[in-house]
Amino acid sequence: MPYLVECLKSVEAQTLSADRIEIVAVNDGSTDGTGEYLDTFAARSPIPTRVIHQENSGGPSGPRNVGLAQARGRYVFFLDADDYFGPEALERMVAMGDRNRTDVVLGKVVGVNRGAPQSMWGKSLDRTDVFSSNIKFTLSAQKLFRRELLVRHGMRFDESLKTGEDALFTLEAYLRADGVSVVADYVCYHLVGRDDGVHVTKSGSYTLRFDSARALMKLIEEHVPSGAKRDSLMIRPFLITLLPQFGPGFLKQSEKVRRHKLELAKPLMDAYWSTGVARRMKVHERLRLHFVAKGREDLLDGLLAFLRDKKTPQVYGGSDGRTYLGYPYFRDRDAGIPDSVYAVTTREMVSADRIQWPMSGRARLVRGLRRRAGAVLRRTIRRPARAVVVPAVPPAAPTMDEAPKQLAA
Template sequence: MPYLVDCLKSVEAQTLGADRMEIVAVDDGSTDGTGAYLDEFAAASPIPTRVIHQENSGGPSGPRNVGLAEARGRYVFFLDADDYFGPEALERMVAMGDRNGTDVVLGKVVGVNRGAPKSMWRRSLDRTDVFSSNIKFTLSAQKLFRRELLVRHGMRFDESLKTGEDALFTMEAYLRADGVSVVADYVCYHLVGRTDGVHVTKSGSYTLRFDSARALMKLIEEHVPAGSRRDSLMIRPFLITLLPQFGPGFLKQSAEVRRHKLELAEPLLDAYWSEGVSRRMKVHERLRLHLVAEGREDLLCDVLEFLRDKRTPEVFGGRDGRTYLGYPHFRDGDAGVPDRYYAVTTKEMVPADRIQWPTSSRARIVRGLRRSAGAVLRRTVRRPARPVSVPAVRAAAPPAPPVDEAPKQLAA
């Protein structure tokens, strides 16, 4: 409360029709009047509504599993109590799923007083999958799932996870689905940023994030053989869940916490860090994870201070025809970090006036860059003060991934 009021109003306002919907509301031990409001709503709403009251479970997985066990429709949608639908959301998503026979349908999400994922909404897709689209960067539970898929595979939310449980569930659904559809031309879901700041993903011990990353990496390993397809999915837990634990905030943490984080990360990097994952990252991302893998806290802190101070790396054209960013310890013999961790393999934004070329190879490198980037790099030379995208010379990689959609607590 009071978000629940607008949430349920948005369900009653659906153009799908009350005779085609049911609401299963799970009151997970609320103490703010939610339970009484749900009972009143169920008695008055034209939509068949069942309210289940239970003791607080301590996380979103338990109530979602209870609701899923009670659901009877062809599709299920997990609607968080502080969010709300666009009026045509269910009608459009159900029509998309029915028309294409797909098992998961994503409806466009926008943020209200908070950020929301963007890269997967560039156009509607009748049928896609997790390997050929950006849907891996939205793993929240707010999707339309064909219930038969979930029943056939006995899919449930992992109640041992206190955060990231929906990422695990949704990724499994993507991998098992007979096709995924995307509704990008209509705002289906409004993701609300609460003014009280109460979000499950902003609370809890850092160890929960490692638990979440570990579970998602293991799921991907179990379902996808080693190779480029697995690497394309592993980028998600590395970038969105693991890497933030080694951001500039790491510098403020105690020596004990730093040491513990490195210990928690070590087996994950040993098992899943690969060249295929590495080359899909920006230089500072790859470099940080390499230093974590090597246990080089001293060098990592130098890089984090560089990022904290918002310094800009110089750009070097190597005699090998590749482009390098001069983050701390680049070609520092004592540090011993291989050049490849500084090589540009995806889009990087840097001021062009920081580019430095070896004299003997400048002409050859510029020719190579022009072949790969054309007018973009010609503008770099003519207007050096303007930020430009500096691509790799010899390697092509997917664009840097967007900010992920954050999992949220199910309040009702």
């Protein structure tokens, strides 16, 4: 309360008719009048509403599982009590799912007093998947799921996770789905930042972030064979969940916390860090995780100080035609870091934050990328039995809103 009032108003205001909607409201031990309000709402709303009162479960997974077990519709949507719908949200998402026979539908999300994912809303997509789009960078539960998919696979939220449980659920749904649709031309969901600053993802110890990363990496390993597709998904837990634990704030933390974070990261780096994942990152991201993987806390500190001070790396052209960014320890013999860790990738070119490109360096990079594209084109033309493939610009890099600042805590 009072967010719940606006939330339920937005459901009643839906252009989808009331006889096509049901509300299952789970009161998870609220003490602010929520339970009484829900009972009153259920008694007078034209939308069939069932209210379930239970003791506080300590997280969102339990209530969502209870609600899912009670749901009877063809689709389910997990609506948080402090957020709200756009008026046409359900009508548009259901129509999109029905028209394309897809199992998951994403409706455009915008933030209200907080950030929200952005990189996946470039255009509406009738049918896509987690490998062909940026949807892996929005793994919150606020999606339209075909209920038959969830029932068939016995999908539930992991109640042992206190954060990141929605990422695990949603990614599994993406992987099992017969197609995913994206509604990008209408704001379906308003993600609200509470005035009191209370939010479940901001609470809890940093160890919960490692628990979340571990679970997501294990899921990817179980569902996707090793190779380029797995690497393209592994970028998400590394970039969004693990990397923020080793941001500039790491410099201020106690030696005990720093040591513990490196200990927690080691088995994850040993099991899942690979060249295929590394090359999908920007140089400063890749370099930080390289130092973590090697257990080089001393080098990590130097790089983090460089980033904290907002310094700009120099651009170097190599005799191999590649372009390198001169972050700390580049070609430092004592550090012994391979040049490849500093090599610029296509993603760095598309989203070159923190870098003020000298014209000569930028031109050299563009020429290098064009040469590589031309070489691939020539090779494929010489093999007429195969399709011609020219490297495309990858999807836009995730924004800072997709790597919440609270994860760096």
